[in-house]
Amino acid sequence: xxxxxxxxxxxxxxxxxxxxxxxxxxxxxxxxxxxxxxxxxxxxxxxxxxxxxxxxxxxxxxxxxxxxxxxxxxxxxxxxxxxxxx
Amino acid sequence: xxxxxxxxxxxxxxxxxxxxxxxxxxxxxxxxxxxxxxxxxxxxxxxxxxxxxxxxxxxxxxxxxxxxxxxxxxxxxxxxxxxxxxxxxxxxxxxxxxxxxxxxxxxxxxxxxxxxxxxxxxxxxxxxxxxxxxxxxxxxxxxxxxxxxxxxx
Numbered sequence: 001x002x003x004x005x006x007x008x009x010x011x012x013x014x015x016x017x018x019x020x021x022x023x024x025x026x027x028x029x030x031x032x033x034x035x036x037x038x039x040x041x042x043x044x045x046x047x048x049x050x051x052x053x054x055x056x057x058x059x060x061x062x063x064x065x066x067x068x069x070x071x072x073x074x075x076x077x078x079x080x081x082x083x084x085x086x
Numbered sequence: 087x088x089x090x091x092x093x094x095x096x097x098x099x100x101x102x103x104x105x106x107x108x109x110x111x112x113x114x115x116x117x118x119x120x121x122x123x124x125x126x127x128x129x130x131x132x133x134x135x136x137x138x139x140x141x142x143x144x145x146x147x148x149x150x151x152x153x154x155x156x157x158x159x160x161x162x163x164x165x166x167x168x169x170x171x172x173x174x175x176x177x178x179x180x181x182x183x184x185x186x187x188x189x190x191x192x193x194x195x196x197x198x199x200x201x202x203x204x205x206x207x208x209x210x211x212x213x214x215x216x217x218x219x220x221x222x223x224x225x226x227x228x229x230x231x232x233x234x235x236x237x238x239x
Contacts, residue, residue: 009209017212024219042192045215049199052222056143057136059229064136066236067123075236076116082235083112083228 014038021045111150112228118142119232141165147225148201156210157218160202 018038029044122138148161193211197203200215 009207013209014212017209017216021212021216021219024216024223039190039192042196045219046192046195046199049196049215049219049222052219052226053199055226056140056222056229059226059233060136060140060143061132062233063119063139063229063236064132066233067119067135068132070236076120078238079116079232079235080112083231084109 114150115146115228118146143225147221151221155217156202156206157200157214
């Protein structure tokens with residue numbers, strides 16, 4: 001079963017998706033003004049996802065610690081207010 | 087395995103999921119946090135509770151993104167599957183539908199990082215990765231906002 005199950009995707013479609021991915025990376029991770037090579041972009045995307053996962057871990061730790069010390073019931077109103085403001 | 091033309095994909099990328107606005111995700115996550123607090127996890131060690139919060143974060147993110155996305159479906163499947171309950175599928179089965187050609191090292195790495203990315207075609211993988219990155223970044227910003235405002239109370 002070596003035939004591809006899906007149709008052949010054109011180069012143009014891949015490039016469009018790659019530039020969309022590039023636009024989602026934060027400024028510091030975008031290399032140069034021109035279009036990054038696909039390989040560089042994949043590498044940056046992988047690194048970015050890994051760093052986001054680490055941030056979620058870190059923020060979960062901090063939230064867990066806060067839950068212990070802060071009375072989150074009273075904090076909830078303030079949290080919701082600031083979320084709606086942003 | 088159904089096929090989607092690129093045009094269909096493009097139009098679905100343009101129309102946002104109505105559930106995935108920031109306030110909705112925020113409320114969902116806050117509700118999950120209060121459940122964590124009220125459940126037995128509230129009295130546990132901080133690190134165990136942190137794991138519950140982390141799981142809640144990914145679950146809320148995936149639930150808000152909805153079933154239209156392969157990554158959200160895969161995440162929800164993974165989270166809802168409790169370890170030890172029922173028969174565990176051997177790992178070999180999961181990779182049975184690995185795409186032909188293998189792909190380079192970076193593509194394999196991306197497939198591992200994006201939930202459900204193991205057996206989709208390359209074009210779809212890029213699309214899912216883009217959506218996943220967007221939602222993950224939003225979740226991080228949300229959690230940061232909550233931590234900031236809870237720290238200042």
